[in-house]
Amino acid sequence: MSSSAGAQGAPIKSTGLHIGEPAPGVKKVDPIIVADNITRTFGGLTAVQVEHLEIPRGAITALIGPNGAGKTTLFNLLTGFDKPDTGEWTFDGQGISGIPAFKVARKGQVRTFQLTKALGLLTVLDNMKLGAKGQSGESLARALFPWFWRKEEAEIEARAIDLLTRFKLDAKKDDYAASLSGGQRKLLEMARALMSQPTLVMLDEPMAGVNPALTQSLLDHILNLKTEGMTVLFVEHDMHMVRHIADWVIVMAEGRVVAEGDPHEVMANPAVIDAYLGSHHDEDLGDLDTGAMTAIKELADDDADEDKR
Amino acid sequence: MIDWILLFSNAAQEIISPTTAAYALAAVGLAIHFGFTGLLNFGQAGFMMLGAYGFAIATLTFGWPVWAAILTGVVASIVFALILGIPTLRLRADYLAIVTIAAAEIVRLLFTTNTFEPITGSANGLQGYKGGFEALNPIPPGTYGFGPWVYNEYDWWVRIFGWGLVAIAAFITWRLFKSPWGRVIKGIREDEDAVRALGKNVYFYKMQSLVIGGVFGALAGMIFILPRSVVPSNYQTSLTFFIYAILLLGGAATVFGPIIGSVIFWVLLSFFSGFIARAVEVGWLPFLSNVQAGQLRFILVGVAIMLIVIYRPQGIFGNKKELAFVK
Secondary structure: OOOOOOOOOOOOOOOOOEEOOOOOOOEEOOEEEEEEEEEEEEOOEEEEEEEEEEEEOOOEEEEEOOOOOOHHHHHHHHOOOOOOOEEEEEEOOEEOOOOOHHHHHHOOEEEOOOOOOOOOOOEHHHHHHHHOOOOHHHOHHHHOOHHHOHHHHHHHHHHHHHHHHHOOOHHHOOOEHHHOOHHHHHHHHHHHHHOOOOOEEEEEOOOOOOOHHHHHHHHHHHHHHHHOOOEEEEEOOOHHHHHHHOOEEEEEEOOEEEEEEOHHHHHHOHHHHHHHHOOOOOOOHHHOOHHHHHHHHHHHHHHHHHHHO | OOOHHHHHHHHHHHHHOHHHHHHHHHHHHHHHHHHHHOOOOOOHHHHHHHHHHHHHHHHHOOOOOHHHHHHHHHHHHHHHHHHHHHHHOOOOHHHHHHHHHHHHHHHHHHHHOHHHHHHHOHHHOEOOOOHHHHHOOOOOOOEEEEOOEEEEHHHHHHHHHHHHHHHHHHHHHHHHOOOHHHHHHHHHHHOHHHHHHOOOOHHHHHHHHHHHHHHHHHHHHHHHHOOOOEOHHHHOHHHHHHHHHHHHHHOOOOOOHHHHHHHHHHHHHHHHHHHHHHHHHOOOOOOOOHHHHHHHHHHHHHHHHHHHHHHOOOOOOOOOOOOOOOO
């Protein structure tokens, strides 16, 4: 695959990200996002209620939690796709709370979606070119006069083809994105996000619906982002992936951050087990959510495997 | 006996008629809205009406020269686009459809009402605004042409002006949709949120698209009134639907589709209405009266739209992979 530190073997984890004991809302050495007091309610349901949260720069942070924990809602709030009831947050030191999504993206914080949004009836190459920021040909007045933007367009195309080659989509560049498989669309969406040369990449369930053969390649791409100096924040249900690549894990449940820390330690935290199994986990096993049980079992197996090595 | 030569020659006249040009230009505007941006504008008749009345009122009431009259119609359509767009473009596409269809009717009723009779002419409409346009005609008086296309100098001037505008609009549209601007617009058609996540001001782009298509509609309204007078009943909702028929016939996400679509639409419509009228006269269709025969052609238009949408959703020129009736 790629030359990343992470291929197959254990990726190099960033450590020493936090100041003091890992706990919900712990201070980071160099935070890229600092959020305070974010709440979002839908009718009577409080979807997100985060008192303080810092996302470490230059690291891969995973946001995990059971379904309905408010992960995607928090994502939408941070990227400007939804407006919070209360809350302030800064990105790279600038307050960006309440500004529209497109301005957030222009500041270098780019996101992907849980349900992949490939622009189906644009070619793969056009999808990529759309990702580039600050194109002068995108202004209506200059669009009519190709000599203003022809050179820029050629540069963007070269960059797009370079990225497509890295994501092994270059053979598909003239096909409509609608003709790609689900996994290829995930790759395309990530590659398109990279066209904007972001500083923070936010991936909403990058592994959902991706077949195992593509998983490793996607993982490598995410690790590559870190080696290239970008910060990654992702939502994920696949615990293997979280454990494998995340430097830091934030656990949400019922809209709150219930735990934070290094992936290995955080899994052992009683608050996390509560969050996944429900606080009634001492009741009859038959009532338990089997999905969550499998996740926890897989983690236990993982730990056993690693101990053997 | 049916005079076939006359039928064909009448149909052939529609190829270059100013009405065909007007519908073609309105359809190009609608292609920008619907085919490229995915905006469901059901009020193209309203834009055309504002162009027509803007031109006529500026000439008759204010006595302005032709260029200022054209500008009045264009500005009116821009204002109309802003009024429609500001509240609805942030919402889902369906809302724009509802608002545009209602707004076009409101505009039509405002021009029809007796309250503004001195300015709008109410239901009788306006005439006598062509003087300035006639004065600009560089063609010396006389009759020109060959075959079925023999016209006087004014008729030729209207045709040249109308098709000239269509050509300019088509060129602008073609240029725009080969540019990065057009790429953003097509991206918005596919998925607004994805484009927003890439840092594009989707609302602003949609507004630009609504304004450009609306201005084309207004110019089409001006071409439309040059060979006839301004009558409010010409701008009913059915006008918008005919333009949709033309657009779908030619191909919604194409530049030349709407133009060729308009030519085919008018040639066929003229041929069929002529044919049915003659056929009733000579007794081939004994079950139809003359009045019923006049309506039959519109039934045929309806059937044709259904057949296109079902069997050739991309239109004549459309790329099947790119546009299967938008989505």
